[in-house]
Amino acid sequence: MNKDILNQLPAEEQNAASKLFSAAETLKVSPTFRWDLETQLMEKYKTKRQPARGWYTKFAMNVGWASLAVGAVLLLSWMIRSLVPHISAATGTTPTPAISFEADVRVGNRCQGPLAVAHNYSVALTNQDKTGFVTLDEQQTIGELRSLAWSPNGKQLAIVGNTTGTGNIYLTDSTGGPPQPVLANSELGYLMDVAWSRDGKQLLTWSLQNNTVVYVMNTDGTGLAEFPLGMQLFGAPQFTPDSESIIFYGADSTSAGLFEVSLDTMQTRMISSLVEDESNYAWSPDGTRLAYIEMDRDLVKARLIVDEFEAGSKTVLATLPILKSSYSIPDSANLSWSPDGTSLIFDLGRSITDRAIYLVHVDGTGLIKLADSVYAPTLSADGDCLAYISNKQVFLLDLTSTTATPLLLADLPTGRSIADYRLDKLQWGVEISP
Amino acid sequence: MTTLMNNKTQYPSMDDAHLAQQARTEPEAFAELYHRHLTSVFRYHLAHTGNTKDAEDLTSQTFMAALEGIDSYRGTGPYIAWLMGIASRKRLRYFRENRLEVPLDAALQIPTPSLPTDKAAFQRLQLDQILGALKHLSQDRAEALILCFFSELSFTEAGLVLGKSEAAVKMLISRGLQDLRTRTSLVLEVDYE
Numbered sequence: 001m002n003k004d005i006l007n008q009l010p011a012e013e014q015n016a017a018s019k020l021f022s023a024a025e026t027l028k029v030s031p032t033f034r035w036d037l038e039t040q041l042m043e044k045y046k047t048k049r050q051p052a053r054g055w056y057t058k059f060a061m062n063v064g065w066a067s068l069a070v071g072a073v074l075l076l077s078w079m080i081r082s083l084v085p086h087i088s089a090a091t092g093t094t095p096t097p098a099i100s101f102e103a104d105v106r107v108g109n110r111c112q113g114p115l116a117v118a119h120n121y122s123v124a125l126t127n128q129d130k131t132g133f134v135t136l137d138e139q140q141t142i143g144e145l146r147s148l149a150w151s152p153n154g155k156q157l158a159i160v161g162n163t164t165g166t167g168n169i170y171l172t173d174s175t176g177g178p179p180q181p182v183l184a185n186s187e188l189g190y191l192m193d194v195a196w197s198r199d200g201k202q203l204l205t206w207s208l209q210n211n212t213v214v215y216v217m218n219t220d221g222t223g224l225a226e227f228p229l230g231m232q233l234f235g236a237p238q239f240t241p242d243s244e245s246i247i248f249y250g251a252d253s254t255s256a257g258l259f260e261v262s263l264d265t266m267q268t269r270m271i272s273s274l275v276e277d278e279s280n281y282a283w284s285p286d287g288t289r290l291a292y293i294e295m296d297r298d299l300v301k302a303r304l305i306v307d308e309f310e311a312g313s314k315t316v317l318a319t320l321p322i323l324k325s326s327y328s329i330p331d332s333a334n335l336s337w338s339p340d341g342t343s344l345i346f347d348l349g350r351s352i353t354d355r356a357i358y359l360v361h362v363d364g365t366g367l368i369k370l371a372d373s374v375y376a377p378t379l380s381a382d383g384d385c386l387a388y389i390s391n392k393q394v395f396l397l398d399l400t401s402t403t404a405t406p407l408l409l410a411d412l413p414t415g416r417s418i419a420d421y422r423l424d425k426l427q428w429g430v431e432i433s434p
Numbered sequence: 435m436t437t438l439m440n441n442k443t444q445y446p447s448m449d450d451a452h453l454a455q456q457a458r459t460e461p462e463a464f465a466e467l468y469h470r471h472l473t474s475v476f477r478y479h480l481a482h483t484g485n486t487k488d489a490e491d492l493t494s495q496t497f498m499a500a501l502e503g504i505d506s507y508r509g510t511g512p513y514i515a516w517l518m519g520i521a522s523r524k525r526l527r528y529f530r531e532n533r534l535e536v537p538l539d540a541a542l543q544i545p546t547p548s549l550p551t552d553k554a555a556f557q558r559l560q561l562d563q564i565l566g567a568l569k570h571l572s573q574d575r576a577e578a579l580i581l582c583f584f585s586e587l588s589f590t591e592a593g594l595v596l597g598k599s600e601a602a603v604k605m606l607i608s609r610g611l612q613d614l615r616t617r618t619s620l621v622l623e624v625d626y627e
Contacts, residue, residue: 001588024584027477045461235601251608278601
């Protein structure tokens with residue numbers, strides 16, 4: 001029985017879970033089968049390691065395969081050069097080189113503001129002329145990076161890192177100074193996410209060891225307070241704009257989805273039972289609307305909802321088919337608003353690194369597929385630029401042009417390679433109105 | 435050569451990723467990996483097929499493919515996630531080719547000597563109901579439950595197999611357990627005394 005899994009489930013689910021484990025444990029491998037398969041595997045191992053042919057035969061075959069491979073690569077590269085990279089969208093007109101766009105980006109006329117990238121355990125900011133990234137954590141003090149979030153004024157970046165099981169929160173400024181700890185070696189456990197209050201004075205976080213509470217603290221590290229949720233939190237808690245409640249992706253004993261919990265009364269409200277990912281909800285820049293994506297498995301559709309939070313009215317902005325494969329539906333993620341609150345972007349796909357990016361106008365005038373085989377979209381402060389990751393590189397797309405080709409910004413920072421963990425995220429520092 | 439497979443303690447403290455590197459040239463290392471993960475793979479296939487014969491066949495195919503492809507395992511993720519990825523693809527191919535699913539058969543016919551007959555019967559009933567109910571869950575929830583409870587993968591490892599985040603796997607598990615409790619309330623809520 002995997003006690004780690006059991007311990008991470010809420011108490012009311014542990015009974016059913018332990019019964020499931022017990023049922024699974026009754027399934028035994030027959031000794032005869034175990035022996036037969038062992039024998040077969042070892043026979044195969046011997047065959048696999050024996051040279052099947054003379055060296056000259058193998059050499060000739062290798063030369064043949066190599067020639068074929070070179071031919072295929074040349075053909076493929078010719079085909080790729082003749083196609084437009086990534087762009088599948090807006091119009092059918094011929095793309096034009098983005099020379100002026102690139103120049104504008106480099107001198108800072110376009111795509112202003114710092115762009116943060118998290119890759120594996122490294123966090124970096126774009127350099128001044130946006131020709132590359134500068135790693136913030138050269139000394140590797142941050143540890144296991146879990147989350148990052150720009151302050152509402154776009155001037156400070158909060159970073160969650162964990163070292164040997166203790167959670168740390170760091171702040172750095174938009175010029176890329178060394179991250180300074182505001183919560184160091186805390187006893188809260190392994191910290192997962194960080195979020196800012198709208199006034200930029202408080203931070204919200206939670207830990208893997210106790211996912212039924214959230215922690216709120218001042219940005220100078222003082223005033224740490226614990227708030228019980230009475231339910232399980234799975235990811236990405238955010239303050240409501242008035243900072244009196246939080247919303248998060250989680251589950252109680254009977255249902256799962258997107259919830260709101262008041263920090264004063266601990267009163268709980270389910271916002272949607274069909275939200276299925278921790279990066280599928282986002283507040284509008286003016287704080288009046290909450291956008292989220294519902295995955296309706298019965299109707300096999302994804303719905304982008306805009307919820308006038310105080311008024312309680314909801315509008316379905318867009319729907320997309322979520323065609324089922326043999327056993328899953330695609331995920332949507334990275335939902336965010338344009339800084340002027342007129343549009344939303346998100347990505348959708350089955351693979352974490354191979355998705356399509358969509359843009360939806362809030363006035364209901366359309367849903368546009370901006371790019372394929374990409375992920376991690378984020379919009380610049382001026383709303384002109386979309387940044388995304390494709391094939392370990394970061395690209396910028398000029399949203400003011402319908403014929404633009406993507407501009408290669410830089411390779412992802414190499415960072416530290418992590419065996420079983422991936423955090424590929426882009427986030428543009430954007431100032432929002434207080 | 436088969437005696438090598440029985441030497442389970444040669445690499446007691448070596449992690450899977452290093453063992454997999456060694457397994458490219460050392461059969462003993464592959465044998466150790468086989469011993470560590472045979473039950474997980476077998477239970478995964480049995481939970482899906484409900485049929486011992488097919489589960490054994492798919493388990494064989496999975497390990498044969500793992501042996502064939504061990505050079506391609508780069509150590510960039512957990513070995514068990516890589517192995518269960520192979521198992522998942524073998525299962526999908528099986529269900530494409532064999533639409534007919536048969537009920538749970540002799541999985542529990544291997545006797546557990548210390549178990550009273552009535553308790554064994556209860557276990558059988560419980561397992562029948564659970565596997566039956568799993569087939570009525572949405573497939574990704576059932577897959578997450580099987581990976582975490584039958585194959586005992588962590589949420590992170592299951593996420594790598596499913597191509598989902600750790601949080602998304604937790605959500606699938608939570609919703610899957612709720613669905614399962616609804617469908618098997620007697621079995622999952624009542625303790626056998």
